Amino acid sequence: MAGSERPAKLTLAAIAREAGVSAPTVSKVVNGREDVAAETRAKVLTALERSGYKSPLQRKNIAWRRPVVEMVLDSLNSAYGVEVLNGVLEHAAASDVEVLLNVTGVQGASPLSPEQRAQRIIDEGRCGMIVVTSAFSSAQLEPFLRRDIPIVVIDPLNPPQADVVSVGASNWAGGKAATAHLLGLGHRRIAFLGGPEAAECNQARLHGYMAALMAEGVPVEEDYILSGTFRPEHGVAGMKALLRLEKRPTAIFAASDSIALGVLAEARRQQIRIPEDMSVVGFDGTYQAEESVPPLTSVSQPLQEMGRAALRFVLRQMRGDTLDSRRVELATHLVVRESTAPCAGEAASAH
CATH class of the missing domain: 1.10.260.40 (lambda repressor-like DNA-binding domains)
Incomplete structure (x- = not known):
């Protein structure tokens, strides 16, 4: 030998x-x-x-019948993340690829530094990584790029480096469509409950909201714009703050379905009828929007297709294919359900 x-x-x-x-x-x-x-x-x-x-990473991938891709999520409690995961798993099954799930928010888990995580991917022969988490900034992605690890970021909170592949949705168009729907129902006092102020996707949704208002000659009211997190707690707190205003909004555009669910919960506590007293629109189009009470009008992102696209791009990078673009933006569309209705007038929002 x-x-x-x-x-x-x-x-x-x-x-x-x-x-x-x-x-x-x-x-x-x-x-x-x-x-x-x-x-x-x-x-x-x-x-x-x-x-x-051939490097150890290349040799291991050749030796293994099935490539392994790591997927990093904040939590499995997020309907957004679960929908994206379903898309990844569907394409993985069709492509004979294994997916290793890494949930960063698991209590008691020992956190790895980006350097350690990148080196572990090399050492264990994984072929790439899909990131659906706020835990990775552009600087934290650098160790993966330095090692030439194929990586795709889904709807990043902040714009990644130019050489990082990202998959997202048409946030600006979605924000504009949500607000235009409410304007079409006669609403003029429309609030925006957003996610993190600096998040790129949040800014795009906010700018779409503002563009729709300005197109109709409706002034943008500072008191009606509240930033926070993409979580139900922000919907609850935001709803409380809006109800304290002298001129309450007649409609709310929530920048995620999770925020909108918080709004609906607080509306029930305050005995405000949705949509009779106030209309609510969410963003994401998760299964939670269909199952809420009342069913939520929402801007639907193609979350499963975003997951499928992310895995396709990891595999293309692994094969060394030339990519036409490093930013993929998929179309959104508004799904109208029972949480929006014509504006009942000034009296309904002032009581």
Whole structure:
């Protein structure tokens, strides 16, 4: 068996000679180690490419019948995340790919640094990662890019680096459609309960809301715009704040279905009838929108298709395909249900 190992050793030694470095240095580069100077790393990578040498990650993926993709979620309590996951799993089954789920919000779990997580992906031979979480900033994605790990971010809160593939929905158009629907029902006092103020998707939905108001000559009221989180608690707190205003809104556009569910819950506590006294529109189009009481009018994102697209892009990067675009934006559409109705007039919102 000694003779069968000789070519691998000679190949590694030849790469070291060509790059003008030691064999241990070559080993560090192919294993994703960080303690190598950038110039030296570039020489080694060039020599590796010329030789056709396969890294441990590439060898493991070839050896395994089924590629493994890691998917990172904040929580499985999010209907948004579960819908995206269903899309990923559906395409994975059709493509003979395994999906490893990593839930960052699990209590008691020991958190890994981005460097550790990236190195673990290399060490365990996974072929890429799909990120559906607010826990990864652009800076935290850098260790994955440095190791050439295929990565796709779904609807990132902040714009990722230009070389990161992202999949999202037409947030601006969705925000405009939601607000235009309420304007068409005669509402003029329309509030916006948004998610994190700095989040890119939230800003796009807010700007769509403002564009619809301005197109109808309706002034944008500062008191009607409240930022927070994409969670029901923000819907509850936002509803309480809006009801304290001298001129209550007659309608609310909530920037997520979760926020809208909080609004509906607080409306029941305050004995405000939806939609007779106030109309509510959500955003996401999750199964929760269909099952709420009353069923929620919502801007539907193609969440499962976003998951399918994300996995397709990971696999294309793994194969080395050239990507036409690194930003994919899928269309949204408004689904009208029973939480919106024609405006009942000034009296209904003032009592």
